[in-house]
Amino acid sequence: MTLVWQPSIERINNARLTDFVSFLNRRGSYTRTEVPVDYASLHTWSVENREEFWLCIAEYFGVRANDLIAQGHSGGSDVVSQGGSIGIDRMAPPTIAEGPRWFTGARLNFAENILKHRSTARAIVSRNEKGIVQELSFEELYQRVAQLAASLRGMGVEVGDRVAGFMPNIAETIIAMLATTSIGAVWSSCSPDFGVQGIFDRFSQIRPKVLFAADGYLYGGKEIDCVERVAQIVERIPSIEHVVVVPYRNRDLSGLPHNAVLFDKALATGVNEIEFEQLPFDHPVYIMYSSGTTGLPKCMVHGAGGTILQHSKELGLHTDLKEGDTMFYYTTCGWMMWNWMVSSLSLGAAVVLFDGAPLSPKFSTLWDIVAAESVTHFGTSAKYLAVSEKNEIAPSKTHNISSLRAVLSTGSPLADHSYDYVYSLVKSDLHLASISGGTDIISCFALGNPTAPVFRGELQARGLGMAVEIYGDSGQSVRQTAGELVCTKAFPSMPVSFWDDPEGKKYHDAYFDTYKNVWRHGDWAEITENDGLIIYGRSDATLNPSGVRIGTAEIYRQVEQLPEVLESVAVGKEVGEGAHGDVQIVLFVRLREGLILDVPLKDRIKAQIRANTSPLHVPKLIVQVADIPRTISGKITEIAVREVIHGRPVKNTDALANPQSLELFRNIPQLR
Numbered sequence: 015m016t017l018v019w020q021p022s023i024e025r026i027n028n029a030r031l032t033d034f035v036s037f038l039n040r041r042g043s044y045t046r047t048e049v050p051v052d053y054a055s056l057h058t059w060s061v062e063n064r065e066e067f068w069l070c071i072a073e074y075f076g077v078r079a080n081d082l083i084a085q086g087h088s089g090g091s092d093v094v095s096q097g098g099s100i101g102i103d104r105m106a107p108p109t110i111a112e113g114p115r116w117f118t119g120a121r122l123n124f125a126e127n128i129l130k131h132r133s134t135a136r137a138i139v140s141r142n143e144k145g146i147v148q149e150l151s152f153e154e155l156y157q158r159v160a161q162l163a164a165s166l167r168g169m170g171v172e173v174g175d176r177v178a179g180f181m182p183n184i185a186e187t188i189i190a191m192l193a194t195t196s197i198g199a200v201w202s203s204c205s206p207d208f209g210v211q212g213i214f215d216r217f218s219q220i221r222p223k224v225l226f227a228a229d230g231y232l233y234g235g236k237e238i239d240c241v242e243r244v245a246q247i248v249e250r251i252p253s254i255e256h257v258v259v260v261p262y263r264n265r266d267l268s269g270l271p272h273n274a275v276l277f278d279k280a281l282a283t284g285v286n287e288i289e290f291e292q293l294p295f296d297h298p299v300y301i302m303y304s305s306g307t308t309g310l311p312k313c314m315v316h317g318a319g320g321t322i323l324q325h326s327k328e329l330g331l332h333t334d335l336k337e338g339d340t341m342f343y344y345t346t347c348g349w350m351m352w353n354w355m356v357s358s359l360s361l362g363a364a365v366v367l368f369d370g371a372p373l374s375p376k377f378s379t380l381w382d383i384v385a386a387e388s389v390t391h392f393g394t395s396a397k398y399l400a401v402s403e404k405n406e407i408a409p410s411k412t413h414n415i416s417s418l419r420a421v422l423s424t425g426s427p428l429a430d431h432s433y434d435y436v437y438s439l440v441k442s443d444l445h446l447a448s449i450s451g452g453t454d455i456i457s458c459f460a461l462g463n464p465t466a467p468v469f470r471g472e473l474q475a476r477g478l479g480m481a482v483e484i485y486g487d488s489g490q491s492v493r494q495t496a497g498e499l500v501c502t503k504a505f506p507s508m509p510v511s512f513w514d515d516p517e518g519k520k521y522h523d524a525y526f527d528t529y530k531n532v533w534r535h536g537d538w539a540e541i542t543e544n545d546g547l548i549i550y551g552r553s554d555a556t557l558n559p560s561g562v563r564i565g566t567a568e569i570y571r572q573v574e575q576l577p578e579v580l581e582s583v584a585v586g587k588e589v590g591e592g593a594h595g596d597v598q599i600v601l602f603v604r605l606r607e608g609l610i611l612d613v614p615l616k617d618r619i620k621a622q623i624r625a626n627t628s629p630l631h632v633p634k635l636i637v638q639v640a641d642i643p644r645t646i647s648g649k650i651t652e653i654a655v656r657e658v659i660h661g662r663p664v665k666n667t668d669a670l671a672n673p674q675s676l677e678l679f680r681n682i683p684q685l686r
Contacts (some may be wrong), residue, residue: 015469015544015604018433019446022207026050026465031331037074043067049466054473054545060478060504065093068323068506069115075326075361078130079122079319080292094504105504105531114504115296118158123290124299124318125196129156131362135338138359139387140185140516143232143370143379150185152359155192160288161281162193167502168282171223172197175300176181178222178254178356180213180244182206182369183215184230186260188644190226190354195299195318198291199223202301203348204486206231206238208646210246212668218301218312220513221253228260229270233369239270248273269608296510302350302453305645305669313513316456324457325357327478333420333447334464335391337362343393343422344372344380349647350453351393351424357442363391366385370481372398381409388417395425395648396432396448397581400574403435410441420445420464425649427549427567430471431575448473450549452535457507459499459535460547471571472546480505484541491531492541496565498553500529500536508533538565555652557586558597564632566652569601572623578615580604583642584633585656587685600685601633602655604642611638635684641675 026049033518035051038044043066044059047050057588060067072082094116105114129152131137135151150158171177177194181187181203188340191201202220217225227244230237248254256622257274259267267274296317303311313421329335341363343355358365366387372380372394372561381402384392399421409415421436421444428448436446447462450473459482460473468474476482481503512520529536538553550556550565566584573582581604586597603619605611616636624632644650646669654664658679667673 015472015542015546017467018437018470019444019468021050021445021465021467022443029464030336031334031463031465031680034074034331038070041070041073041346043070053255053463053466057476057478061151061481064503064505069093069360071323071327071479073252074447076130077122077322077326078127079117079120079295080124082117082120082295084325093185093542094506098173105501105508105526105533110619114508116506118295119318120295121292122295122319122322123196123198123292124322124625125159125192125288126191126290127158127322128360129288130360131337132156135362136364138185138188139340141366141368141376141383141387143235147336147542148185152362155185155189155359156288157286158189158281159192161283162189162284163196163288165280166193166197166199169224169357171197171199172294174298175199175224176220176222176223177201177226178217178220179203179347180206180208180225180240180247182228182259182262182438183345183347183367184228184260184262184369185367186228187226187347188365188367190258196288196290198293198297200298200301200315202303203347203352205348205646206240207346207671208348209668210243210250210288212646213243213247214250214668215668216313217247218251219310220301222251223253223442224256224258225251225254226258226260226264232370234374243383245270259597263548268434287638293318300353300456301513302353302456304453305647305649305651310666311669312524314454314509315511315513316507317510320508321353321357322360324455324505324507325354326360328354328458328461329358329363331359331388332449332458332461332463332475333391333422334445335361335363337472339363339390340366340387340391340417341391342366342368342383342387344368344395344398345393346647350456353456355393372537373401377402377405378407378409378412381407381415384409384418385413385415389415390417391420391422392418393422393424396423396428397426397648399423399435403432403439404577404580408437408439410439415441418444420447420462422447422449422462424449424451427551427571427648428471429571429574431571432665433468449536450547451477454509454535455505455507459501460549469542469544469546470543472542474546476541476547482547484539485529485532485534491629494540494543496538496540496550496563498528499535499539499547499549499551501533501535537564552652555656557584557599559586559599559630560596564631568624568627569599569633572626572631573601573603573619576615576619576622578605578609579619580606581642581650583650583652583655585652587635587659598634599631600659601636602639602642602679603636604639611636637682637684639675639678641672643670643672643675643676645669646671659685
């Protein structure tokens with residue numbers, strides 16, 4: 015792999031990861047003093063000494079938890095413990111007695127840890143497509159959370175109750191989440207681009223007591239009304255006793271249920287302090303959802319303590335986020351990156367929120383925000399970086415982004431050419447971190463290392479404390495060979511449980527039904543010679559022509575380098591039966607407006623794939639389509655396309671942002 019960035023000595027010396035290793039040395043926990051950090055050695059130590067490692071994370075980041083640090087030092091309570099005689103490597107679902115329990119003697123509050131910085135420094139900057147900008151300081155944020163928490167208590171919200179958000183990415187959403195979790199209630203949110211059925215499929219399972227909703231939101235230059243959908247949601251979910259509405263468009267509540275109140279009215283006056291409920295380390299804080307494209311969405315319950323530890327480690331050590339920095343991640347409230355971004359507040363960093371489409375009102379909108387808000391860490395999708403490249407956006411030439419130190423990319427594998435784009439047209443001295451994890455763990459398995467070089471096409475490192483390996487066909491660990499991404503030891507941000515899954519069967523079937531006592535994440539990946547990772551795509555969407563497994567990302571990396579191609583999706587079409595059966599690769603492409611997929615372009619696509627991969631990667635058939643189905647969070651869904659071209663039903667089309675696009679793949683003459 016080609017080296018594309020090397021951090022300076024100054025950057026290495028000033029990195030929090032370097033300081034953390036010094037902290038470990040002073041503590042006597044890990045006695046290596048190399049600068050830059052010998053990351054491979056540190057990672058091995060963090061995995062083999064997980065109890066000590068996670069205790070050190072809690073101490074280094076000043077996690078507020080009664081008895082957590084003291085118990086870890088005194089041995090009064092194991093950092094991670096098990097029922098029965100099962101060892102601490104046991105990874106069975108935590109609802110089963112033998113499952114892992116972390117910091118069982120500790121008590122903490124999630125919101126208290128997020129709000130521990132009280133100052134006049136800016137905490138939240140909210141922007142939208144109309145150019146409206148609003149700011150809140152850390153102290154103002156604290157006061158509004160205090161006021162709303164008092165009102166929620168007045169509504170009867172108690173420990174363990176669920177509070178749901180049907181909200182755009184605005185400050186009120188963060189305030190509502192923090193007020194909820196300060197009480198010990200559980201927060202769950204979906205973005206307002208979900209349809210009524212998609213919301214019902216999620217929220218009806220968890221039975222929320224209170225619903226926060228905006229009466230509308232902005233997207234692509236349009237004001238989209240949500241009043242009718244909010245009314246339908248409340249009517250269909252009888253557990254909702256109160257509705258709090260953010261008047262984004264107007265203050266007319268006539269179309270809403272009688273139990274609706276405006277957000278400003280819900281802020282109780284005269285309340286200045288927050289009564290933080292002190293709760294067990296694994297007390298639920300978030301309920302997240304699977305995409306739901308293969309059935310009813312799974313409801314993943316995440317604990318407060320594990321989320322705090324993982325996010326502190328990832329934002330602080332792997333992303334080098336510090337007090338006074340500014341994090342801007344383009345996301346919606348239905349994607350786990352929102353939860354991840356919000357945790358930046360716990361480190362004293364500000365967060366920038368944007369309500370709108372990433373390319374509206376112009377293609378450079380997100381880069382405009384990076385410049386205007388002196389953003390230090392900009393997070394986005396691999397797709398957005400590819401679109402920026404296709405549209406020849408060159409921030410290094412058009413914007414003052416001198417403050418920018420890191421660009422983070424997730425959602426899908428970052429193509430090789432996107433590394434070239436970032437370092438040539440965004441900024442040459444920049445930490446580009448492609449990161450990968452999931453809603454399942456509300457964190458990452460692989461991500462950046464600000465003290466190490468970046469290699470083209472690679473995720474830099476496996477996360478500290480995460481025993482990530484790649485299993486080959488025989489179920490054994492392999493390197494420099496593609497296989498299943500697994501985690502072989504327990505970690506604190508594993509879901510506490512799945513909702514309404516008392517025996518842990520859904521939980522077990524989701525992650526542990528392939529390898530005994532080993533988490534199978536469902537990614538097809540490879541550990542490289544640089545000890546980095548390459549993610550080839552979802553393992554359930556890998557292609558298998560002539561018995562050779564191929565990751566779809568390998569094809570996308572090549573196809574989308576061609577200027578004519580905006581995006582593509584590759585699936586396997588089953589041909590023949592039984593022993594004579596095989597899979598043929600079919601590639602669907604969406605081209606620039608006005609272009610037609612003619613024979614010369616097909617030949618160029620095939621030549622590009624063949625020259626840079628292998629003959630087996632070359633699609634048997636290439637078809638032009640006007641749109642490609644994607645989930646609400648923007649991920650292309652190969653499985654839905656695969657089911658449609660075989661005449662099989664897609665189980666939950668409401669989980670898609672553009673379900674109508676599926677019709678483009680039905681009855682295609684070339685596939686008959």
